[in-house]
Amino acid sequence: MQLSRRGFDVAAGVVLLLLGAFVWREGAAIPPSFLDTAFGTGYLVMLAGGALSVLACFLILEAVRGGRTAGQLTFDARLARPALTASILALFVLNLTFGLVPFYPSAAAMIFAIALGLGERAPRAVAIAAAAALAATAAAWVVFTQVFVVLIG
Amino acid sequence: MTLIPTKTRRAMIRAILAAPLGLAALTGPALAQAYPEEPIRLVVPHGAGGGTDVFSRLIAAPTAETLGASIAVVNVTGGGTAIGAQEVARSDPDGYTLLSTHVALLTSSAMGANQMGPDSLTPIAQLASETQVIAVRADSPMASAGDFFDAVADDSRPKLGISAGAGNHFAFLQMLMNVPDYDVNFVPVGGGGPSMTALLGGNIDVGTFTVSEVLDQVAAGEVRAVTVFAAERDPALPDVATATEAGFPIEIGLDYVWYAPKDTPTDRIATLADALETTMADETIRTTLTERAILPNFLRGDALEATLAERWETIQSVAASIR
Amino acid sequence: MIGELAASFATMLAPYPFALIVLGTVLGIVAGAIPGLNGGMLIALSLPLTFGWNPLDAIALLVGMYVGSISGGLISASLLNIPGSPSNLMTTLDAMPMARRGEAARALQLGIIASFFGGVVSWMALVLLAPPLVAFALTFGPHEYFAIIFSALVLISSLSEGSMTRGLIAAMLGVLVALPGLDPVTAQPRLTFGFDRMLGGFDLLAVLIGVFAVSQLLADAAPGAKAEVIRLQSSRLVLSLGAVTRHWVNLIRSALIGTWVGILPGVGGSIGSILAYGAAKTLSKTPERYGTGCEEGVIASETANNATVGGAIIPMVTMGIPGSIIDVFLIAALTINNIRVGPLLLQDNPEIVYGFMSTLLVANVVMLIVMLVSLRGLARLMTVPKTYLIPIILLFCVIGAYAGNNRVFDVWVMFAFGLFGILFRVMRLPIGPFVIALVLTPLAEFNLRAALISADGSWLSFLQRPVSAVFVVIAGLLFVMPLVLPWVRRHSNRSAVE
Numbered sequence: 001m002q003l004s005r006r007g008f009d010v011a012a013g014v015v016l017l018l019l020g021a022f023v024w025r026e027g028a029a030i031p032p033s034f035l036d037t038a039f040g041t042g043y044l045v046m047l048a049g050g051a052l053s054v055l056a057c058f059l060i061l062e063a064v065r066g067g068r069t070a071g072q073l074t075f076d077a078r079l080a081r082p083a084l085t086a087s088i089l090a091l092f093v094l095n096l097t098f099g100l101v102p103f104y105p106s107a108a109a110m111i112f113a114i115a116l117g118l119g120e121r122a123p124r125a126v127a128i129a130a131a132a133a134l135a136a137t138a139a140a141w142v143v144f145t146q147v148f149v150v151l152i153g
Numbered sequence: 154m155t156l157i158p159t160k161t162r163r164a165m166i167r168a169i170l171a172a173p174l175g176l177a178a179l180t181g182p183a184l185a186q187a188y189p190e191e192p193i194r195l196v197v198p199h200g201a202g203g204g205t206d207v208f209s210r211l212i213a214a215p216t217a218e219t220l221g222a223s224i225a226v227v228n229v230t231g232g233g234t235a236i237g238a239q240e241v242a243r244s245d246p247d248g249y250t251l252l253s254t255h256v257a258l259l260t261s262s263a264m265g266a267n268q269m270g271p272d273s274l275t276p277i278a279q280l281a282s283e284t285q286v287i288a289v290r291a292d293s294p295m296a297s298a299g300d301f302f303d304a305v306a307d308d309s310r311p312k313l314g315i316s317a318g319a320g321n322h323f324a325f326l327q328m329l330m331n332v333p334d335y336d337v338n339f340v341p342v343g344g345g346g347p348s349m350t351a352l353l354g355g356n357i358d359v360g361t362f363t364v365s366e367v368l369d370q371v372a373a374g375e376v377r378a379v380t381v382f383a384a385e386r387d388p389a390l391p392d393v394a395t396a397t398e399a400g401f402p403i404e405i406g407l408d409y410v411w412y413a414p415k416d417t418p419t420d421r422i423a424t425l426a427d428a429l430e431t432t433m434a435d436e437t438i439r440t441t442l443t444e445r446a447i448l449p450n451f452l453r454g455d456a457l458e459a460t461l462a463e464r465w466e467t468i469q470s471v472a473a474s475i476r
Numbered sequence: 477m478i479g480e481l482a483a484s485f486a487t488m489l490a491p492y493p494f495a496l497i498v499l500g501t502v503l504g505i506v507a508g509a510i511p512g513l514n515g516g517m518l519i520a521l522s523l524p525l526t527f528g529w530n531p532l533d534a535i536a537l538l539v540g541m542y543v544g545s546i547s548g549g550l551i552s553a554s555l556l557n558i559p560g561s562p563s564n565l566m567t568t569l570d571a572m573p574m575a576r577r578g579e580a581a582r583a584l585q586l587g588i589i590a591s592f593f594g595g596v597v598s599w600m601a602l603v604l605l606a607p608p609l610v611a612f613a614l615t616f617g618p619h620e621y622f623a624i625i626f627s628a629l630v631l632i633s634s635l636s637e638g639s640m641t642r643g644l645i646a647a648m649l650g651v652l653v654a655l656p657g658l659d660p661v662t663a664q665p666r667l668t669f670g671f672d673r674m675l676g677g678f679d680l681l682a683v684l685i686g687v688f689a690v691s692q693l694l695a696d697a698a699p700g701a702k703a704e705v706i707r708l709q710s711s712r713l714v715l716s717l718g719a720v721t722r723h724w725v726n727l728i729r730s731a732l733i734g735t736w737v738g739i740l741p742g743v744g745g746s747i748g749s750i751l752a753y754g755a756a757k758t759l760s761k762t763p764e765r766y767g768t769g770c771e772e773g774v775i776a777s778e779t780a781n782n783a784t785v786g787g788a789i790i791p792m793v794t795m796g797i798p799g800s801i802i803d804v805f806l807i808a809a810l811t812i813n814n815i816r817v818g819p820l821l822l823q824d825n826p827e828i829v830y831g832f833m834s835t836l837l838v839a840n841v842v843m844l845i846v847m848l849v850s851l852r853g854l855a856r857l858m859t860v861p862k863t864y865l866i867p868i869i870l871l872f873c874v875i876g877a878y879a880g881n882n883r884v885f886d887v888w889v890m891f892a893f894g895l896f897g898i899l900f901r902v903m904r905l906p907i908g909p910f911v912i913a914l915v916l917t918p919l920a921e922f923n924l925r926a927a928l929i930s931a932d933g934s935w936l937s938f939l940q941r942p943v944s945a946v947f948v949v950i951a952g953l954l955f956v957m958p959l960v961l962p963w964v965r966r967h968s969n970r971s972a973v974e
Contacts, residue, residue, distance in 0.1 A: 027666070030666055035317050036925060036929065044655065044921055052652065055645045059641050059642070081697045082898075093888060097884050110867060115863050119863035132864045132868070136867075136871065152878055201517075231881065266665065266675060317660075318663030341660070341661045341925070341929065342926065349797065350797050368816070368818075370818060372818070
């Protein structure tokens with residue numbers, strides 16, 4: 001799939017413009033506090049939101065006018081692996097959140113899955129991936145739970 | 154983690170590497186009693202290395218020994234203790250997740266940051282208290298509680314250092330509740346440490362601290378403790394008059410309390426309170442604490458509930474007064 | 477004093493304390509290098525172990541950890557594009573491009589030597605000038621802090637390469653990410669959208685691990701992406717003396733900036749390195765090279781962040797005021813052994829003060845040797861193929877993001893900002909202004925508002941206090957200079973031709 005850079009910039013500008021406006025609104029909704037006798041709680045929020053909106057307008061203008069920045073953004077099969085990696089990572093964090101599988105076994109599974117997803121799938125590669133997953137998880141377990149007493153999962 | 158007595162030095166080096174391993178070994182299935190049989194997670198909603206953290210760790214070590222289960226101290230900070238306190242309130246009421254904090258639980262609830270409030274937790278025991286004092290630079294003319302209350306009532310508009318919504322803020326507000334028309338400038342500087350820096354540098358005029366936070370600066374003659382807000386003079390600052398003596402009967406303290414989630418079985422609460430009572434009765438612990446100007450002040454059961462309810466009422470009325 | 481210092485060196489160089497310094501430094505380097513672990517955590521965890529120790533032994537271990545941890549971050553910054561801690565932020569911006577050009581060993585060596593130099597300069601400040609420096613630092617209030625941070629922001633504003641609009645958008649997004657949580661002045665929730673977990677805001681380290689490490693690792697997962705494996709060539713493991721000495725101005729300037737920032741309580745190594753980097757860039761003849769893998773950037777950042785260590789110890793030993801978060805742990809370690817760290821420390825326990833001085837220098841020397849020697853080992857570690865390296869580092873990122881505050885929420889923050897980082901790349905938004913705004917916003921905001929409150933709302937007060945006035949004027953000049961300089965140069969060139 002191909003996307004024009006210019007179109008993409010305009011779309012991004014619109015999103016940022018809306019985000020800025022939304023942040024402005026959130027800032028304006030914060031009630032004043034007697035504790036701040038000078039600057040006020042919501043001002044910085046409004047300032048950041050407002051500035052973002054203004055800058056987003058500039059971005060849109062640049063994209064519409066600027067011929068040189070035009071080009072193509074390509075989305076193709078090469079994105080499959082980063083997407084797969086991100087999905088496996090998300091599954092791993094989901095499991096951490098709900099505590100279904102204990103953390104360290106799930107960590108080994110995550111490493112194994114990503115290593116397989118990125119590498120070859122010959123028997124030898126699978127064996128290496130499994131070994132790497134176990135070794136790395138064991139190392140992480142020692143460093144974090146035994147030396148640094150991080151209770152996770 | 155356990156206290157390391159005077160071992161040989163070589164053993165200590167080994168201890169650095171092996172102590173956490175030992176901690177893991179402790180956590181095997183217990184034989185005799187049903188509770189506790191797993192490690193207990195003690196959430197400290199304050200930063201590691203600060204006063205509350207160090208206090209919690211000091212108490213956790215001997216208490217774990219009494220209980221026969223390890224206690225892992227975990228700092229969960231953020232939201233003026235709201236995040237850590239709410240995490241404990243939401244965890245299973247099985248006695249394996251506890252909270253160690255102080256008045257910050259009440260103030261963050263009264264300020265609305267902790268929306269679950271103190272009722273989401275069951276107090277186990279109050280362990281110790283620190284006395285609140287106000288202090289000024291040594292060259293300040295303010296010398297007594299009377300001077301302080303004069304200064305906040307006249308038009309000098311003194312700068313008071315606070316961390317908004319935190320214990321030191323409420324302490325000042327409690328003092329000022331009795332002054333009908335006070336005029337002060339609350340400067341946000343932070344907790345005890347930053348307040349001291351700001352006081353020494355002349356960026357605030359008055360700071361409020363626990364006794365342990367001012368002791369050294371007072372001894373060095375950099376800072377003067379104006380008055381202590383307790384029924385009696387503090388043993389660490391015997392020359393400093395109480396506010397009561399000056400005719401302002403106000404008592405403000407920082408009381409360390411351990412909590413469990415609401416609905417934790419009463420027998421487990423009792424087991425924990427027993428263990429904490431043993432710890433607090435220990436002479437070594439008492440000496441260690443009093444050397445730090447922390448006064449052992451153990452309370453449990455109905456007496457504790459009543460005290461906390463009264464404190465919660467005070468804090469709420471203070472919070473209402475500033476809205 | 478010289479006699480006492482010499483005696484203290486003799487004490488700390490005895491086999492047992494020295495072994496503790498080495499152990500502490502090595503553990504510190506490891507913790508600093510592992511994303512998500514940092515010196516503060518390491519020291520907090522070691523604290524209970526030091527109960528009942530001879531206080532000098534505790535100092536040996538903990539100061540070693542402090543020095544090691546702030547230096548170790550350099551390794552992950554140059555080899556993995558992960559700032560080991562926020563104070564290695566600026567290092568990452570230049571060390572990583574250097575590494576991608578095949579100059580990883582050079583970046584590491586320069587960084588190590590710069591770290592050592594910064595450590596030594598701040599040590600000299602500690603030994604020679606501690607009392608007057610602290611007296612001056614204490615007069616700094618919110619006005620001065622804001623003025624300094626403001627000038628840092630101006631220094632950095634020219635950081636973004638390419639489109640000015642995109643640079644400013646990135647910076648504004650950084651400001652936005654810094655805002656959620658409890659308002660630092662009024663404790664009101666803001667931009668939390670009603671979620672309790674947002675009360676703590678976005679954890680800085682979780683965001684940094686996300687935008688730097690996770691997004692980089694995900695991008696590297698694509699087939700044909702530049703190999704993540706960075707080879708350190710053994711043949712290049714020796715650096716000539718000239719390669720270092722020609723940076724002497726930068727080294728000294730950055731060390732002084734770092735030391736001073738270290739002395740200021742409540743301002744950390746990250747600000748020191750941002751300021752030194754900004755100063756180096758502004759004074760450079762080729763500022764456009766910064767951020768593209770330039771040696772000066774690595775040197776400025778690493779010199780300054782190590783110099784903050786010695787700087788931060790200065791107010792602690794003279795006034796009992798922690799100069800950094802790690803100082804809080806050091807004070808805790810001493811109070812637990814019944815040593816009161818306060819203005820009377822030098823009078824009551826001079827051996828402790830001299831112990832800090834001697835340990836700091838010894839730890840810096842140990843750090844230098846350990847880091848240089850371990851380069852070879854690191855070289856081997858880096859030959860792990862990316863297929864395995866990516867998931868393994870991801871695991872460390874997850875645990876690291878969690879470990880700071882023990883919150884799973886922070887892991888999601890890291891993940892989300894990993895995707896956000898990719899979006900940044902696609903939109904061609906520069907990462908530098910984003911992270912700098914993220915780091916500086918909380919400090920700038922808090923001090924601005926505190927200053928205005930204490931001055932009853934008077935903006936003029938920034939010009940009425942001498943130090944803040946000087947910095948505001950400097951910031952003004954810095955702002956105008958890039959606009960005026962080209963004109964001046966053109967003008968002088970023309971007159972030269974005539």
